Amino acid sequence: MIAIKVLRYDPAKDEKPYYETYEVEETEKMKVLDALNYINHKYGAGIAYRCSCRAGQCGSCALKVNGEVKLACKAEIEDNAVIEPLDFDVLKDLVVDRSEIENKIKKMKLSLGGDEVPQDSEMCLEILKPEQYEDSKKLRGCIECFSCLSACPVVNETSAEYAGPYFMRDISKFALDPRNKEERAKLGFDEGLYCCTTCGKCAEVCPKEISTVGGAIEKLREIACREGVGPLPAHKEVRELIARTGRSVELLDEGFIKAVSGENKEKSNIAFFTGCLVDYRQQEVGFALLKVLENHNIDIVVPEDQVCCGSPMIRTGQTDIVKELALKNKEVFKDYDTIITVCAGCGATLKKDYPKLGVNFNVVDISEFLIDNLNTEDMKPLNMKVTYHDPCHLNRVQGINKEPREILKKIKGLELVEMEKPNQCCGAGGGVRAGKPEIAAELGKEKAEMIKKLDVDAVVTICPFCQINIETELKKEGMDIPVLNILKLLEMAYEK
Numbered sequence: 001m002i003a004i005k006v007l008r009y010d011p012a013k014d015e016k017p018y019y020e021t022y023e024v025e026e027t028e029k030m031k032v033l034d035a036l037n038y039i040n041h042k043y044g045a046g047i048a049y050r051c052s053c054r055a056g057q058c059g060s061c062a063l064k065v066n067g068e069v070k071l072a073c074k075a076e077i078e079d080n081a082v083i084e085p086l087d088f089d090v091l092k093d094l095v096v097d098r099s100e101i102e103n104k105i106k107k108m109k110l111s112l113g114g115d116e117v118p119q120d121s122e123m124c125l126e127i128l129k130p131e132q133y134e135d136s137k138k139l140r141g142c143i144e145c146f147s148c149l150s151a152c153p154v155v156n157e158t159s160a161e162y163a164g165p166y167f168m169r170d171i172s173k174f175a176l177d178p179r180n181k182e183e184r185a186k187l188g189f190d191e192g193l194y195c196c197t198t199c200g201k202c203a204e205v206c207p208k209e210i211s212t213v214g215g216a217i218e219k220l221r222e223i224a225c226r227e228g229v230g231p232l233p234a235h236k237e238v239r240e241l242i243a244r245t246g247r248s249v250e251l252l253d254e255g256f257i258k259a260v261s262g263e264n265k266e267k268s269n270i271a272f273f274t275g276c277l278v279d280y281r282q283q284e285v286g287f288a289l290l291k292v293l294e295n296h297n298i299d300i301v302v303p304e305d306q307v308c309c310g311s312p313m314i315r316t317g318q319t320d321i322v323k324e325l326a327l328k329n330k331e332v333f334k335d336y337d338t339i340i341t342v343c344a345g346c347g348a349t350l351k352k353d354y355p356k357l358g359v360n361f362n363v364v365d366i367s368e369f370l371i372d373n374l375n376t377e378d379m380k381p382l383n384m385k386v387t388y389h390d391p392c393h394l395n396r397v398q399g400i401n402k403e404p405r406e407i408l409k410k411i412k413g414l415e416l417v418e419m420e421k422p423n424q425c426c427g428a429g430g431g432v433r434a435g436k437p438e439i440a441a442e443l444g445k446e447k448a449e450m451i452k453k454l455d456v457d458a459v460v461t462i463c464p465f466c467q468i469n470i471e472t473e474l475k476k477e478g479m480d481i482p483v484l485n486i487l488k489l490l491e492m493a494y495e496k
Contacts, residue, residue, distance in 0.1 A: 002026045002079040004035055006047055010092050017090070020045075024077070032065055032083060033072040036094075049094035056207055059145030062086055063094050067421075069147040069205040086150035101146055104163070108187075110170055112179050132178045138215050139173040141208040142166070148202035148212060153425045154195050158442040162192030165202035165212045172216035175223055185224040193220060194232050195439055198315050198430035200396035221317025232435035235316040243321065246307035246328075248276040255279050256286035260302050263290075268299035271336035273329075273350065273363075275343035276308050277464035285342055285464070288487040289366065295494045296375050300340065303332045311349040316431040323357050330359045339363045342487060344391035344463040345429065348398055365394060366487060367403035367462060374410055379493040381413030384457040386489070388416060389447065389470060390423040391463035404462060404486055411493050419450040428469035444473030452479060459483040 001023045009017035022039045024030075033054065039045050050060040054073045061072035064084040088096040148165040149155055155164040168188060175184030185193075202212040210216075224230030231239075238248050245251075256279045278286045286302075293300050306329055310322040333339055339361050341347035350363040388404060395401045401423070408416045427433065427443025447470055451459055459474075459481060461467055471483040 002077070002081075004039065004077065005080070005082045006036075006039070006045075006093070007082075007084040008047070008093050009090050011090070012092075019082075026077065026079075030077045031073055032063070032070065032075045032077050032081070033061055035077040035081075036072065036083070047094065048092040057143060059143035059147075059207070062145040062147045062150070062207075064150075069151045071145065071147075071207050074207060086146065087156050088146075088150065098146065101149065101166070104167070105170075108167070108170075110174055112174060112177060112181075126179060128178060133176075135215070135219065136173055136176040136178075139169050139176070139210060139212075141210055142169060143208060145207060147205045147207065151201045151205045153199065153201065153427075153443055153446075154197060154439060157424075157446050158427075158439050160192060160195045160436065160439050160442075162195035164192075165196070165217070167191055168193065168196065168220065169210060169212045169216040172220045175220055176216075183227075185220060185227050185229045188220045189224055189229045193217065193224060194230065194235075194316070194431065194435050196430050197392070197425050197427055197432045197439070197443070199392040199425035201392075201425065204396055218315065218317065221315075222319050223317075225317040225319075231316045231318060231431070234434040235312075235318065235431050238312050238316075238431075238434060239318050239321065242308050242310075242313065242325070246325075247280055248308050248312045249280050251280045253283070256283040257302055257304055257306070259283065260286070260290065261304055263302075268301050269335075269337040270298065271301045271303055271333055271339050273306060273309070273333070273339050273341050273346055274302065275341065275346040275464065277468075278342060282464050282467070282485070285485045285487055288485065288491040289340070289342060292370075292487055292490045292494065295378060296370075296373065301336065303336075306332045309346045309349040310353070311345045312431060312434075314349065314353055315429070316435070322353075326354050326357045326359045329354075333361060337362060338369075340366055340369055342366050342462060342485060343465075344394035344398070345465060348393040352397060365398060365400055365403075365462065367400060367407055370490075371403045371406055374407060376410050376412070379412045380495065382411060382489065382493055383413040384489075385415040385417060385455070386458045386460050387419045387451060387454050387456045388422060389419070389426065389459055389461040389466055389483075391461055391466045392423075392425050392429055394462055395423050404460070407486060408460060408489070411489060414489070414493075417454055417456060419447075419454060421450060424450075426466050426469050428463070428465040433465065433469055440469055441473060441476075444469045445477065448473040448477045448479065451481065452477065456481065458489075460486050460489060462486050 310325040427440035433440040
């Protein structure tokens with residue numbers, strides 16, 4: 001027997017929601033839907049929930065299992081599971097009100113021909129080759145479970161006027177169709193196209209594995225830029241800065257690359273891709289990397305002519321200058337076998353976006369590089385309690401979340417405690433902190449409130465953008481808690 005906790009609520013008679021626990025006789029490969037059916041049959045519980053196809057095709061049974069959005073007919077049940085409704089208004093128990101979403105769908109009237117398409121229209125007779133509608137086809141598998149809307153941090157945790165990932169995907173589906181004749185980018189812009197942080201939570205919960213960020217939102221932003229609808233003014237300023245200096249931020253103090261230019265180990269086959277922020281704003285992270293690698297007797301080169309990876313341009317749709325940046329970096333790093341990154345965004349771009357441009361590197365995040373060869377003998381105890389924030393572009397894009405935690409657990413005297421939602425977006429990505437700072441602030445505040453509950457000495461992450469945004473919001477909340485790159489902790493542990 002296993003115990004299942006279900007959130008119950010009937011607005012007609014209950015003052016507030018409450019949890020009720022049931023014992024369930026578990027069977028092999030039992031699904032959440034099976035468990036709910038068992039509870040109603042065994043106990044006459046009368047739990048309200050939606051279901052239809054039982055095959056993951058109708059989308060009606062979406063709900064939350066232990067806080068994560070799942071399809072009840074596909075998610076396997078486990079002991080002590082907590083079953084809750086999606087994050088919409090509740091009609092009863094696990095049944096949510098979908099009417100607002102459905103009404104918006106009707107109001108948009110999205111179709112290839114606008115409001116009305118005559119059946120004898122030439123559009124209906126047009127023959128397309130598969131390659132012509134490949135991008136659009138990838139977005140057509142949606143089963144309208146609305147899991148993405150329930151899981152989206154911008155939709156649920158901020159006051160932004162953002163339609164959400166479901167609608168961005170639907171608009172993009174038509175915008176990418178070669179038969180489209182409507183101004184889809186303008187509609188997307190009006191519905192909050194630039195509110196998305198590109199955190200990828202929508203793809204993570206999608207039962208059909210639709211890549212809404214890369215396959216829809218970023219492509220729609222690219223169209224918006226071509227048509228003069230986007231980007232936002234702050235994004236244009238970043239573009240001008242990159243074009244002028246090769247960096248996405250202004251220089252403060254002496255740049256890291258310039259500071260170490262005379263110390264390069266030219267015989268090493270390992271190179272450091274600094275990224276803009278470590279070179280121009282967080283130089284201490286770069287110096288920490290050198291000290292940590294020195295402790296491991298590893299030489300590394302810091303190429304002087306490297307430029308911005310182009311991530312800020314890709315995320316905001318300004319892709320026309322990205323290839324030039326990629327080719328520049330290709331030339332700079334061509335002689336190195338391994339490239340180390342300490343920025344989640346840079347690593348994700350070099351690993352996932354550069355190959356599409358014909359530029360292929362062997363790129364590793366610093367946590368990947370150190371995990372199997374970490375020198376713990378020379379460490380001194382730190383006697384600190386820390387929590388770890390998962391950068392979205394490290395966790396979801398690169399699939400790295402265990403390695404940083406394993407490294408932290410190996411540091412002597414360090415206690416790692418997890419916050420409530422360590423992988424919830426802090427709001428810094430996707431050009432949002434520059435273009436929609438109010439959204440970044442709201443999501444950063446949400447993260448700060450999670451951290452406040454823990455009584456930790458520091459927050460650890462591996463993303464300069466996350467580091468800045470979280471630290472800013474912690475200070476606003478009156479909390480003097482440092483946010484550190486994992487390399488700074490390692491540097492502290494190796495100090496003599």
